[in-house]
Amino acid sequence: MPRPLWTGSLSFGLVNVPVQLVSATRDRDVRFHQVRSGTGERIEMRRVVADSDDEVAWDEMARGWETEDGEIVVLTEDDFAGAAPERTRTVDIDLFVDLDEIDPIFFNHPYWLLPAGEGDGPSRAYRLLRDVMAKADQVAIGRIVMRAKEHLVAVREQHGLLSLTTMRFADEIRDPHDTGAIPEGEASEPTEEEVADAVALIEEMTADWEPERYQDSHRARLLGLIEEKRRSGEVRIPEPEPEPEPQRASKDLLAALEESLAKARGEKKVPGTRSPAKRGAVGSTGAKPRSRAKRS
Structure with missing residues (x-):
């Protein structure tokens, strides 16, 4: 079992359920050392003062906040204790x-909330909350203090356990209107034919979610490249794929939709023919709706 990152209790009214927190994900990234090119000698990083190159010891390290007028306010680890949330071992x-x-x-990072404690009492309380939440099909919103920081969290039943997912606060989400990139105006408005074909294409591509179908192909290629370099001492670089025509997305949108729809249906596109999808109203394409798994 993974090492618990946090141990405490889940507070539900006057009920306290002993729990422990473990990460629901694992890091599968390929990690590298920084080395000198040609020799493979490892590089050692040192902390130095920018203006003098004097090396700085760990016990001299601090953090600085730069004000608008360029002043640096130096804060030590002891200073941060004044802003630390009240230390608690409860998910409220x-x-x-x-x-x-x-x-x-x-949603940010997922964790599993596992039952903790000995005896039948903690397990019974955990199962009670798990079963009730599964029956109610709702998400509990609360807070947790972890690594000296308070997090907003969502707790729900998943696959026989309680899951806890840290969440972003509302002011951390950038307003999409602030991007200035929301398409508006008649010039960018799709035609009815384009909308009908796009809806039909989505219906043809709709299926149940099967996460096992998707693998990290980049990681597999990277590990293969490393093995090839180890065996032969060199790596074959594939020819780059040609860049798509920049105007195709807007100029030939309808043609691209029809071609994609025909491909999704397994049909061979006949030049000059029209897709049957556009003859009906949007959503009435004749494609059979696929069953969708219940959202968990």
């Missing part, structure tokens, strides 16, 4: 909401 539940009410953009 504030309210329950429907999962569909939460935009996925708010």
Whole structure:
């Protein structure tokens, strides 16, 4: 079992459930050392003062905040204790909401909440909360203090366990209107034919979510490249794929949609023919709706 990152209790009204937190994900990135090119000698990083190159020991390290007029306010680790949240070993539940009410953009890192403690009491309390939350099909919103920082969290039942996902606060989400990139105006408005074909294409590509179908192909290629370099001492560089024509996305949008729709249906596109999807209203393309798995 993974090493617990946090141990405490889940507070649900007057009920306290002993739990421990473990990460629900694992880091599979390929890690490298920084070395000198040609010799493979490892490079050692040192902390030095920018203006004098004097080396700085760990016990001299501090953090600085630069004000608008360029002044550096130096803060030590002891100073940060004044802003630290009250240390608590409890996940305090504030309210329950429907999962569909939460935009996925708010979710951050997932964890498993495992039952903790000995005897039947903690396990019974855990199973009670798990079963009730599964039956209610709702998400508990609360707060947790972890690594000296307070986090907003969402707790729900998943696959027989309680999961806890840290969340972003509302002011951390950039307003999409601030990007200035929302398409507006008649010039960028799609035609009815384009919308009908796009809807039909989505329906043809709709299927149940099977995460096992997707693998980290970049990681596999990178590990293969490392092995090839180890065996032969060199790496074959593939020819780059040609860049797509920049105007195709807008100029030939309808043609690209029809070609994609025909490919999704396994049909051979006949030049000059029209897609049957555009003859009906949007959404009435004749494609059979696929069954969708219930959102968990």
